[in-house]
Amino acid sequence: MTADSAAPSGSRPPAGPRHVAIxxxxxGRWAKARGLxxxxxxxxxxxxxxxxxxxxxxxxxxxxxxFGFSTENWSRPPDEVSxxxxxxxxxxxxxxxxxxxAGVRLRVLGRREGLPADIAAIIERAEAxxxxxxxxxxxxxxxxxxxxxxIDAARRHMQRMLAGETIEPIGxxxxxxxxxxxxxxxxxxxxxxxxxQRLSNFLLWEAAYAExxxxxxxxxxxxxxxxxxxxxxxxxxxxxxxxxxxxxARVSA
Ligand code: FPP
Numbered sequence: 001m002t003a004d005s006a007a008p009s010g011s012r013p014p015a016g017p018r019h020v021a022i023x024x025x026x027x028g029r030w031a032k033a034r035g036l037x038x039x040x041x042x043x044x045x046x047x048x049x050x051x052x053x054x055x056x057x058x059x060x061x062x063x064x065x066x067f068g069f070s071t072e073n074w075s076r077p078p079d080e081v082s083x084x085x086x087x088x089x090x091x092x093x094x095x096x097x098x099x100x101x102a103g104v105r106l107r108v109l110g111r112r113e114g115l116p117a118d119i120a121a122i123i124e125r126a127e128a129x130x131x132x133x134x135x136x137x138x139x140x141x142x143x144x145x146x147x148x149x150x151i152d153a154a155r156r157h158m159q160r161m162l163a164g165e166t167i168e169p170i171g172x173x174x175x176x177x178x179x180x181x182x183x184x185x186x187x188x189x190x191x192x193x194x195x196x197q198r199l200s201n202f203l204l205w206e207a208a209y210a211e212x213x214x215x216x217x218x219x220x221x222x223x224x225x226x227x228x229x230x231x232x233x234x235x236x237x238x239x240x241x242x243x244x245x246x247x248x249a250r251v252s253a
Pocket of ligand 1: 024025026027028029030042045046049067068069073084087088091140142194219
């Protein structure tokens with residue numbers, strides 16, 4: 001589905017969200033508060049991610065997109081970068097069979113160049129092994145940046161033009177279909193934990209009509225209850241997509 005067709009002209013009844021994205025923030029602060037190394041915070045973050053993935057389908061969520069490692073995260077100290085890379089190795093090794101059995105399709109968003117060769121291979125294998133699954137889509141943004149993804153989409157269109165495949169100027173659908181998230185349901189909700197309130201270069205194009213929910217909980221403490229709370233907040237929102245409300249506007253107290 002393209003962005004153009006994703007935007008209805010009026011309000012929708014409260015339902016969904018079908019596609020939720022999460023900026024999993026606060027691992028470092030969680031560890032610091034306990035006098036533990038940051039690596040422990042990230043490890044606990046993986047446990048929180050597992051709990052959250054398991055809870056999502058029961059809330060009607062069909063697609064979950066999480067921010068695992070941004071293009072900016074390379075500027076962290078080498079030890080921490082290496083810890084985060086190591087988490088991918090252990091996460092895929094320990095969870096791929098379970099995800100596969102649960103009907104989860106795993107897709108990794110982000111540039112493959114620059115990743116250690118073994119991580120790129122692990123990602124490719126995991127994607128191929130789960131490609132046939134259609135019960136739930138798990139997208140992990142890794143070496144991902146929203147601006148870089150937009151540039152890549154624009155470049156793809158330019159290459160098609162240079163190859164003589166199209167003479168059309170670039171349009172919304174070309175961008176939507178050229179992004180790493182192409183084919184996933186329109187993004188409904190972005191959650192950021194730890195109280196920070198910004199997008200940090202995550203899903204910039206896809207966020208256009210998404211609802212934003214900021215929760216004070218640190219990511220390693222996240223789980224089914226916090227996810228349900230975010231979903232309930234989402235369902236109370238009125239989504240107008242730039243149009244006017246079908247019902248008279250709610251008067252807030
Ligand atoms: C932000 O916390 C979190 C990250 C940079 C990494 C998120 C990764 C995980 C939760 C691990 C799971 C990921 C995969 C791909 C298996 P922070 O370190 O910025 O925390 P702080 O703001 O409190 O310092």
